[in-house]
Amino acid sequence: MALGARLQLRQSQSLVMTPQLMQSIRLLQLPHGDLLRFVEEEVERNPLLCDAPRPGDGAGERHDEETATAVPGPGADAPSIKSHPTGGGGSGTLRQRIGERGDQGGDIEAFGARAESLHDHLARQIAMCAFAREERIVAGELLGSLDANGYVGAEAEDLAERLGVTTTMVDSVLARLQDLEPAGVFARSLGECLSLQLAQRNRLDPAMRTLLANLALLARRDFAALRRLCGVDEADLVDMHAEIRALDPKPGSRFDGGASPSIVPDVDVSPAPDGGWHVELNPETLPAVLVDQIYYTRVADAVPRGCEGRAFLDECMQNATWLTRSLDQRARTILKVAREIVRLQDRFLLDGVAHLRPLNLRTVAQAIGMHESTVSRVTANKYMMTPRGVFELKYFFTVSIPASDGGDGHSAETVRHRIRAMTGAETPDGVLSDDAIVQTLRAEGIDIARRTVAKYREAMNIPSSVTRRREKKALARAAER
Structure with missing residues (x-):
């Protein structure tokens, strides 16, 4: 077969993404704040x-x-x-x-006095403390390391090495700063934050110290293990749990941290x-x-x-x-x-x-x-x-969950709303298991599997039926006393 060059015309279609077309697509998904900045x-x-x-x-x-x-x-x-x-x-x-809401009426937040920040609140208290010159420098560094929740973000060893002081001095200054208001600031962990608040209320006994040292068990609602470790009965553990729930795990968050975007x-x-x-x-x-x-x-x-x-x-x-x-x-x-x-x-x-x-x-x-x-x-x-x-x-x-009678499907958000309503209306003696929730939903025409109910319940941070029953009974006994 002979090889040779020849001229051939061919017609075809193709999609070309021009820079302007790509920019138009990007504009379509931009929120209004980013869009205004782009246009500006x-x-x-x-x-x-x-x-x-x-x-x-x-x-x-x-x-x-x-x-x-x-x-x-x-x-x-x-x-x-x-x-x-x-x-x-x-x-x-x-x-x-x-972010402007129009010229009519104005923004009342713009005319209000600026709320006191956590830094300003603590700086005013530190200025009244009898610190030596080096101690005041350490206090300023610790104040600068606080996060928005009031926790210390710097390690004592690193801070001491950077400032050329001893770790003992840093710990001493930190201990004095932990007495400032609000209670719980300058803590290095959640357990220490709660301990500082309980100590101010004179409620930091050995049993409470043990409970704070085992917050992971409290998060899992393993009350049997906590009773054994703390050496208390169920009634005392309920009272201790109620005290901890009344504390503020983020004492610094009550201060002005800047206006959140609306x-x-x-x-x-x-x-x-x-x-x-x-x-x-x-x-x-x-x-x-x-x-x-x-x-x-x-x-x-x-x-x-x-x-x-x-x-x-x-x-x-x-x-x-x-x-x-x-x-x-x-x-x-x-x-x-x-x-x-x-x-x-x-x-x-x-x-x-x-x-x-x-x-x-x-x-x-x-x-x-x-x-x-x-x-x-x-x-x-x-x-x-x-x-x-x-x-x-x-x-x-939202995804569709089929109806048990073969009719129109139900929205997943509607089903989650129904599960939330049923668990919220439970009594201590009438806690619904996942199987009971499935039966109730099927009676209402919603064909749903048990694993789907469990998945929705966990996504909404609703505990299991055993945990809900234990908590509701404990709260009911605490209310009776």
Whole structure:
């Protein structure tokens, strides 16, 4: 067979992941805080982008509304992302909008006095202690090693070697610091923290010391072994257990550790006048940017084609247009997925978690004509405000547990809620075993295996029936006395 070169045409299709497509996919799964930070970086990097004016700040009134052109938005229920031909934007950057709840009414936390921190509280007490110069340096180092719960994070030997003092001095200073308030601070372990609190109450007897030395047995509820080790009867052990439960294992956590980040819902769901549900995007989670068309036109007219400056300008315009379209598409997709979730989980919104419907990503994806991976990205780190509270969108997707009568399946979250309710309503003489829970659920039409009940119970940190019976009887006897 002769070998030779020849020209052949072939037509084929392939999917190419361009950098912009990859960026669009990443934008889809970003939570609103990260999204605002990303957009702010783009605004700083791209001279054709600027912040959009916010409603009510008066900035939008200074622009000529007749020359504003809007990029097609997601409709009346979702804010559109506009492209403005004039420069200038709202007063205030996107960074100032991260976590901001609006200009109306203000944030009361911003006007309140800052709560005293654990460090400040202890430093004020240390300043009143009669420490020598070297001891005060050691005390400052120990104070700096405290974690948020009030535990010492430095080893005495390491601290002594670093400061050039003896370990005996470090231990002596630490012992004096352990007398400060709140009781239990400067402890090196949980047992020592509880011991310090009990010693302050004059309740650290030998039996209590033995109990604190065997906290692992207490965690396993091995009361028989604890009675044997401590040399006490069941009534005394119940009292000792109650005393330990009244202590604070994290004495430093009661002080201000900084404001915890609040969850800002991406979607708001409210009852509609026609009996349905009104689903809309939260405008606070949607960054709005403007494309300065006039600035682009002026610079483009002054810069000839083919030069490096014109190439940079065209690239900025392309990136700005892509960003506005990506943000608009992201808003549309989130709204479409949220509406379908609300439609499918209508009974949950009306009657609670007992009516949560089993749902998977494929059901929603097929209903809205999207891929499962897209729905998965949309529901990641997104939250929905409903009349029943704020829920992550992932919460509404649960596996289905079959019905014993062959009807519609039951949501796993509904079954967990039912197990939690049954164990919470138990009496000391009516503790339900896993088999009894299975029989009760099957009588209610839920076909579930015993191992599934045990798995759900352990995931919710509900002890076994033997442990629950022992605890409930002990608490009942303690209440009678």
